[in-house]
Amino acid sequence: MMGLALTAQLGALAACIVLFLPLGMAGWNLSRNKVLFFSGALFISLAVVIHLAPHLSSLSLLLLSSLSPSIGTDGTSSSSSDAIPAASFSSCIPFLHDITWRQESPASSAAWQWTPATHAAGCDFQRVSRPDASDLLNGSWILVAGDSQARLLTLAFLRLLLDPVALPPIEADLFRRHSDYHASLADRGITLDFVWAPFEPNLTTVLRGLRSRSPAARPDVIALGSGLWHMLHFTNSSLFGESLIWLKRAAVALLSTAPLHPPHMFWLGLPMLVNSMLNTEEKRVRMNETVWDEYDQELAESTILRSDGGPCLHVDIGSLSQGCGRRCTTDGMHYDNVVYEAALHIMLNALLIESQQRI
Ligand SMILES: *[C@@H]1O[C@H](CO)[C@@H](O)[C@H](O)[C@H]1NC(C)=O
Ligand SMILES: *[C@@H]1O[C@H](CO)[C@@H](O)[C@H](O)[C@H]1NC(C)=O
Ligand SMILES: *[C@@H]1O[C@H](CO)[C@@H](O)[C@H](O)[C@H]1NC(C)=O
Ligand SMILES: *[C@@H]1O[C@H](CO)[C@@H](O)[C@H](O)[C@H]1NC(C)=O
Numbered sequence: 001m002m003g004l005a006l007t008a009q010l011g012a013l014a015a016c017i018v019l020f021l022p023l024g025m026a027g028w029n030l031s032r033n034k035v036l037f038f039s040g041a042l043f044i045s046l047a048v049v050i051h052l053a054p055h056l057s058s059l060s061l062l063l064l065s066s067l068s069p070s071i072g073t074d075g076t077s078s079s080s081s082d083a084i085p086a087a088s089f090s091s092c093i094p095f096l097h098d099i100t101w102r103q104e105s106p107a108s109s110a111a112w113q114w115t116p117a118t119h120a121a122g123c124d125f126q127r128v129s130r131p132d133a134s135d136l137l138n139g140s141w142i143l144v145a146g147d148s149q150a151r152l153l154t155l156a157f158l159r160l161l162l163d164p165v166a167l168p169p170i171e172a173d174l175f176r177r178h179s180d181y182h183a184s185l186a187d188r189g190i191t192l193d194f195v196w197a198p199f200e201p202n203l204t205t206v207l208r209g210l211r212s213r214s215p216a217a218r219p220d221v222i223a224l225g226s227g228l229w230h231m232l233h234f235t236n237s238s239l240f241g242e243s244l245i246w247l248k249r250a251a252v253a254l255l256s257t258a259p260l261h262p263p264h265m266f267w268l269g270l271p272m273l274v275n276s277m278l279n280t281e282e283k284r285v286r287m288n289e290t291v292w293d294e295y296d297q298e299l300a301e302s303t304i305l306r307s308d309g310g311p312c313l314h315v316d317i318g319s320l321s322q323g324c325g326r327r328c329t330t331d332g333m334h335y336d337n338v339v340y341e342a343a344l345h346i347m348l349n350a351l352l353i354e355s356q357q358r359i
Contacts, residue, residue: 037157079085090353092123093306096346097316101323110324112342128348134188136351139220145195145206146225148334149268150319153223154181158341161185161192191231198229200243207250215258221351224251224312225268227295228287228333235286240296248304251311264354266347267305267312270295271321271339277332287333313350315343 095118103110114125128136151174158170162185174181174194182196197203203224210218224247230240250280255262278284296318302309304310320342321328321335328336 013271015083047315077222086265090356092118092121092125092353093313093350095121095123096125096350097319099323099342099346101325103327109336110328110338112320112323112338121298123303125349127345128152128160128352130160133348134185135188136348136355137161137188137190137209137221139189140220141191141193142221142223143193143195143206143210143219144223145198145203145270146223147198147228147269149228150180150223151175151194151196152337152340153225153268153315153343154192154335156337156344159337159341160344161188161190165176178217197224198226200226200230200240200247202226202241202258204247204250207247207254211250211254211257215261218254218258218261219263220261221266221347222263223266223315223347224267225315225317227270227299231270231291232283237291237294237298240295241302244298244302244304248302249312251304255311264351265312267299268343268352269299269314269316269318271317271329271333271335274326274329274332277326277329279331283333313347315347 028346029187096116098118099112100115101110101112114123118125144150144157150243155171155174161166162170169185178196178198180196183192184190185192195206197206203226204225207222210222227240230236230243233358234240251265255265270292273287273289275284275288278287299305300308302310304312305314306312307314317335317339320339324335324339326332328339
């Protein structure tokens with residue numbers, strides 16, 4: 001309880017700093033819609049006001065440590081060459097995955113919602129409607145790169161942004177095996193790309209390619225996710241960890257060469273694997289719980305995640321798929337759309353929070 005309260009307070013202080021320190025990160029267009037902007041601003045401000053009041057004295061201390069990246073508050077911060085230029089915080093980020101799942105009847109599909117605790121914490125997360133998402137992402141380039149989980153997230157984007165009647169041909173296109181996909185929603189200035197990148201070095205290549213573009217011509221949102229292919233074909237977690245460290249370096253380099261237009265980066269975690277449901281003997285042998293845990297551990301040790309001081313906000317497909325459960329998968333690995341829909345709304349709420357920095 002103490003730990004939780006302290007974390008919340010630290011988070012609130014950090015959010016406050018982020019709110020009041022213009023970090024020079026203008027130039028990204030997530031906050032054009034004033035209504036959306038205002039509702040987002042309101043929940044952040046509330047959280048800040050509620051948590052900040054009794055702690056003004058510690059503000060200056062935290063301010064100092066936030067200004068010099070080499071002074072980590074927990075002593076685990078990475079070496080200066082790996083430091084990311086401007087960490088962003090919010091007291092609500094840790095609550096983004098506080099989701100509960102339910103199923104009205106065995107025949108109905110699973111449904112999700114944020115827990116009351118998130119509201120109690122002042123984080124009024126919302127499912128973002130199609131018009132609001134269009135406004136939020138207006139003028140943005142979204143790049144999703146990775147394996148089939150990333151492809152399913154791309155589908156969630158399209159399902160949110162497009163009219164359902166337009167979907168079937170697009171889905172067929174998107175699911176052509178092992179290929180890239182490009183969608184341009186000209187009316188809203190939204191570009192959505194999926195890049196097939198099943199292995200971590202493929203993702204590193206994608207990020208290095210982006211670095212050669214001028215900062216203003218890079219994606220605004222980048223979501224990356226892989227690991228299942230590595231697990232199946234190499235089954236070697238330390239090798240996975242090594243390739244994640246290269247990937248993290250590429251991500252940090254991308255951020256540090258774009259101080260004015262830092263892309264918002266996300267990492268899609270591994271889904272829960274239901275071993276008995278996996279559809280080949282090879283998968284059942286290689287992709288067991290022990291191996292999954294080792295890969296997860298390597299993910300943490302790579303410090304690619306924001307919670308570990310890295311560049312990417314974790315979209316925890318593992319916890320979402322676990323919450324939805326076995327009823328939501330037929331092959332023990334790919335889940336129903338509702339899981340990736342929840343992941344998408346978590347990302348959009350994170351973007352809403354982060355766009356508040358541009359006040
Ligand atoms: C998106 O932004 C453009 C200007 O860049 C504007 O003309 C258009 O109406 C906007 N669309 C939406 C849906 O907000
Ligand atoms: C991904 O990387 C592997 C080797 O690391 C390579 O063989 C493969 O062609 C790459 N795939 C794509 C789609 O770039
Ligand atoms: C796993 O990869 C590491 C690092 O490349 C290597 O040293 C080790 O021998 C590999 N383990 C197996 C069982 O192949
Ligand atoms: C999990 O799979 C790995 C690699 O195939 C194997 O070495 C290990 O013994 C398995 N562990 C369990 C508990 O099945």
